[in-house]
Amino acid sequence: MTPLDRVRRAQRWLAATVLVTALLWALSLAMAVVIVAVATNFIVPLAPLLRAAVVPAALGAAILGAGVILWRGRRARSLGHVALWVEERQPELRYALVAAVDPRFSVAELSSELVESASGADVEGIVRRSVRRAVGRALVSCAIAGAVLALLGPRDLLRAAATEFARRTGSRAGAPMASRLTPLRAEVLPPRYSRLPDQTLVEPTTVAALIGSGVAFKGNGPASGVTLAVGTDVRPAADGTVGWSGTLVMPKDPAVVTLRDRQYQRLVVLAPRVDSAPNVMLRLPVHDTTYQTVPRGLLTVEAGATDDIGLAYGYFEYLVSTGSEESFQTAASESPREEFNNARSGMVHATINLDTMKLVPGSVLHIRAVAFDYNDVTGPGKGVSETRTLRIAEKPDSTSITAAPPLPIDSMWISQRLLNMKTDTLIRTERKLAHEEFAHRSSGYSNAQEDIRRRVLAVVALLEDNGVGGSFFTDESKLLRQAADLMWSAREELGVAQPDSAMPYMKQALKILDDARMAYRYYLRGILRPVVVNIERVRLQGKDSAAASPLLPRAVPPDVRAALAARIDAAVRLYRMAPEAAMDTLTYVRVAALTAAPVVAGALDTALVALRRGIAVDSALARTRRLLEPRARVIAGPPDWQAGGAKR
Amino acid sequence: MRSRGSAARAGTEWGLRLLILALLAGYLVHALRVRYRGATEASDSQGLTVALARWSVVAAPARVHVALGHPPPVLQRDWLAALPGAGTMVAWGSASLLPSAIAVDPVADPAGGVDVAVATPAAATVELRDTLGTLDSVRAVAAGVRFTVPKLRPALEAEVGSVVARGAVHDSLELHRLLVLGTAQWETKFAIAALEERGWQVDAHIAVSPRHRGDVQQGEIGDVDTSRYSAVVAIDTTAARYGDRIARFVRAGGGLLIWSPAAKAPALATLAPGAPGIPIADEHQVPTDTAPRSALEIVPLVGLRPDAIVLERRGDVVTLAARRVGSGRVVETGYTNAWRWRLAGGDAAPDEERTWLARLVASVAYTGRRQVAAPPTDVAPVATLIDRLGPGTPKLDATGFMTLAVVLRWVFPVLVAALLLEWSSRRLRGVK
Amino acid sequence: MSQFVFATAEYVSGDWESAPALPENLIDSVARYTSIDVAPVGVNVKLSSPELFDYPFVWMTGHLPVRLTDAERRNVKRYVERGGFLMIDDHNHDITGQFHKTVTEEIERTFGKMTRLANTHELYRCFFVFENPPPNTHHELNGYGDDLLHRYLDAVLVNGRIGLLYSNKDYSSEWNFHAETKKFMTQDPTKFGVNLIVYALTR
DSSP states (O other): OOOHHHHHHHHHHHHHHHHHHHHHHHHHHHHHHHHHHHHHHHOOOOHHHEEEEHHHHHHHHHHHHHHHHHHHHHGOOOOOHHHHHHHOOGGGGGHHHHHOOTTTTTTTTTTTHHHHHHTOOOHHHHHHHHHHHHHHHHEEEEHHHHHHHHHHHOOOHHHHHHHHHHHHOOSSTOOOOTTTTSSSSEEEEEGGTTTTTEEEEEEEEEEEEETTTTEEEESSSOOOTEEEEEEEEHHHHHHEEEEEEEEOOOOSSSSSEEEEETTTEEEEEEEEEEOOOOOOEESSSSEEEESOOOOEEEEEEEEEEEOOOOOEEEEEEEEEEETTTTEEEEEEEOOOOOOOOOOOOEEEEEEGGGGGTTTTTEEEEEEEEEEEEOOOOSSOOOEEEEOOOEOOOOOOOOOOOOTOOHHHHHHHHHHHHHHHHEEEEEEEEOOOOOOGHHHHHHHHHHHHHHHHHHHHHHHHHHBBBOOOSOOOOOOHHHHHHHHHHHHHHHHEEETTOOOOHHHHHHHHHHHHHHHHHHHOOOOOOOOOOOOOHHHHHHHTTOOOOOOOOOOOOOOOOOOOOHHHHHHHHHHHHHHTTOOHHHHHHHHHHHHHHHHOOOOHHHHHHHHHHHHTTTOHHHHHHHHHHHHSSOOOOOOOSSOOSSSSEEEE | OHHHHHHHHHHHHHHHHHHHHHHHHHHHHHHHHHHHOEEEEEEEEHHHHHHHIIIIIIIIEEEEEEOOSSOOHHHHHHHHHHHGGTTTTTEOOOOOOOEEEEEEEEOTTTTTTTTEEEEEOOOEEEEEEEEEEEEEEESSSEEEEEESSSSSSSSSSEEEEEEEEOOOOEEEEEOOOEEEEEEEEEEHHHHHHHHHHHHHHHHEEEEOOSTBOOOOOEOOOOSSTTEEEEEEESSSSGGGHHHHHHHHHHHHTTTEEEGGGGGSSHHHHHSSEEEEEOOBBTTTOOOSSGGGGGGGOOOEEEETTTTTTEEEEEEEEEEEEEETTTTTTEEOBBOOOTTHHHHSSSTHHHHHHHHHHHHHHHHHEEEEEOOOOOOOOBBBBBHHHHHHHHHHOOOOOOOOSHHHIIIIIHHHHHHHHHHHHHHHHHTTOOOO | OBOOEEEEEESSSSOSSSTTTTHEEEEEEEHHHHOOOOOOOOOOEEEESSSGGGGGEEEEEEHHHHHHHHHHHHHHHHHHHHHOOEEEEEETTTTHHHHHHHHHHHHHHHHHHOOOOOOTTTGGTSSSSOSSOOOTTTTSSSSSSSSSOOOOOEEEEEEEEEEEESSOOHHHHHHOOGGGGGOOSSOOOHHHHHHHHHHHHHO
């Protein structure tokens, strides 16, 4: 073989070596990157983005490493460089080989000594040694990297990295399509009556909206295979203008909508907002009134109404009841409607012509204001105010015998008469009594007189009440006031053991009460003299026998908070084995808490956000679990069997 | 002839040689001293883990002293206790360990919960914690503080200063039924309601009419014994028709919660801690959240038996008292219309009244006990420490100044520096 | 101890006092048939007042429309939910009348829809046993009101117990007489009233 042939062969070997070592070093570097990633992951779990970058980084390192080797071995393309490379390792050739392979010179032009010298070059040996060294190093590093990698077990990380990478790019040929549930939007269309603006939520975990709102979930990708489920109601998504779309209506109760795309699942809480009924406050009349005579003329009524969304209209309701005993008639009427045109607050005014109400003594007029909102989904919401009751006092003699209670004037007359008799006896027996005893009895009668006087004044107050916070005298009340004044004087005299001086006042007071009793019969509402039953006389005199049925035990009332706490505890236990399933469970618990314990629902929402960020489950749920527990307390009550005890 | 500079240098070199020799001699003396007298080493709470390993594996000091900022964990405590067996005397000292202990007992209440008693020095601050965090924090008034924890977690801790006592429940209680006896009145009705709502199973005999079948019963009231009932609740004297059975039940270990008017009946008076006094009316005050029972009517307990224990007073009158009868317990309450608390009290009143009544029943109820698995506890860390290691002692000095730290930090570098200086000076002078 | 005191509800809007003899009559009946410690005289208690909670049994009746004030409604709701027993009787015995319409509206507004009480309910056997409950009154078919026999009572149940009982049967008229006249009757019509009170005291 000529030197040229030999150098050519060497060139081929070197080129192959460069390629092989480039591949081996590329593999080693890729494995090294994976080793670093796995090792780091042991210590500090890699974020999803970093995980996704492992594979590209390994590939990048491999390409870089291979590139470096190839670049360094680029001179293997040139025969001259190969010859020079051999010359470097066998300096005694003194460039004979380089000259022998120089294409400018033919073999004939070269001296025989040169050719002979070049033919003596140990090209094969040098190449063989060099190849062995280069390939050997590369193989060893590959082997070491491979062994370390095998020890560390990168399968899980690589699988997760590949999944994450594919999820983020979704473009690798043959890789499964990424979840169509991310990104996710929810477009909320409130009911038309509310005139609220539409809303778009990005990546929602909760959609809060008025009951009856349209909620459209939208995502990227085709609709085929995407479903929305609320309870047992499952509906497929439809293809929208861009991506897929699924629509549902906000239900009355909180619920969870489960979005599914193949093996992917996403839960979103539906938190319905209730459209409250209007709040109505009656401003005029200010309070209930009892008229002594039938009122005439116009009565102004006024009410204010507010609503969280918007008011539709309002009016006043009137009920006039007349009658007695078994026969009562009630006439209902309304004032004209006042429109509010969706304002959030408004006033309702009306004027009642009392002359047209057919009021008579004994009538009762009830007035209340009513307002409606525009809610045509669950309503309309109806708000009512408190009711004002306007009474017209009955005629004094219009009471029936069956229902008439004993007259208060009667009882006062009886009490005064009795007191007068006792005082008279005291005066007559003064000499027979010790002074202390005499004074004591006189003092007792003074208290009794004061008692009667107060009862008289109570009747006076009722007679004089004009129903609007003021008072006016009547003939009857003036008379009774006179009696009360006399009773005051009598009380003073009795209080200083002067019953004989008190007696004239007492006799006058009695006469006034007697006149009042004879002249008038009063049926005053609220003053019913109670009838005392003689219990001892009638005890167990009944003839009929009982047969009491057994008592049935009560059920323990359901403890909603304890039930929620139990579900959360179960979710915590589940979290340690299947975190995603546990978070889904907690989402359902949150929905239940929205109605049962709204404060807990809020805390659970915060906890779920913390869990998704990677906070430990016990820390994330600590506050929520505490809210559901009865508080621990220091015992201030009966201590356990110790001497002493707590004052209470 | 040597120059002056050269002489000075030679002198310095000799000085260094002497220093080296002195250090070596000193260390030799120290080593001999340690060899014959034994080393004393010290540590504190922070370095105890490392120190224990060193004392057991590397060095074998004759004495060790640990300055404890807090009781050591059980493992370290046991390790310290084992050192004397290997020839190392252990002493400890602390300026800040407050003796404290925790006891956790389940409450005889279907709603569950535990009573926690923490013994501490007076005025110490106690922080009670469970696995979720702090439950409560309070300053102890006398010799400790008691808590009630409605929801039990596996373990409870009480931190007093730097001492953390750890407790857990070791028993589960088996509750039986309650027997309520009284006439048809509001107190009977609402007492049954409160107990049933709490989760108790109740049998009842309510006297309505002595005629024919006029009384109302709930459940099958058979034998009144501890296999069937945890406690009897006697609201008025109609319970006396069960008097003998109740007395036998209580003596056998059963519980009796008795309203003071019921103690008028001779059969029940022998069991009650006191007799009923003159009723004090409630004047229709509304029970407040802070002192609900102060608005209730009471029939005070008077003529207390010598073995009666007063549990509660209102001013000078006794409203709750207890005593033991045979194996059982009797609590007498003077609150005769606690139903007003439930009906007329604040927002939390129904639950508070239920809890209060349930605690009265729990304080007397007879229960079975079943052992349950409990996490490791350390109920009295300081007491256990003293029990294992003896009382604390003042700090001992570590042997001389030649501790390992001193040697490594000072002696060795000085020695090396001196050697190097002497050698280099000699060599630079050209002297071998 | 806690004596049973018969309380009549005072409310602002109507004629709450329309059956003044009823309390005395029922107190008499309770004393006749039972050993319950009953106060010899009844009281009137305002629905809006805190005193309502001192009387766990309250009787309410009237002819006129019932419109509860906010304070009355709050009290009634709390009272029933905590275990009180409120008996409301339509003194008109008229399901087309304004008392019935307005009071049922108020009850629904406060508690939600009432539950129809089955005629096998323990109320009808908790002391006396009534074979064809609820017992009828002589007033239901007296030509006034709706002139119908009302076959059921309605109730608001709290944890399975009656907290509010509503009747169209006009027991207010049936029992509104002086107790002494019972001795002239072959059948005591107030026995169902005893059942109501025993139920309230024991359930």
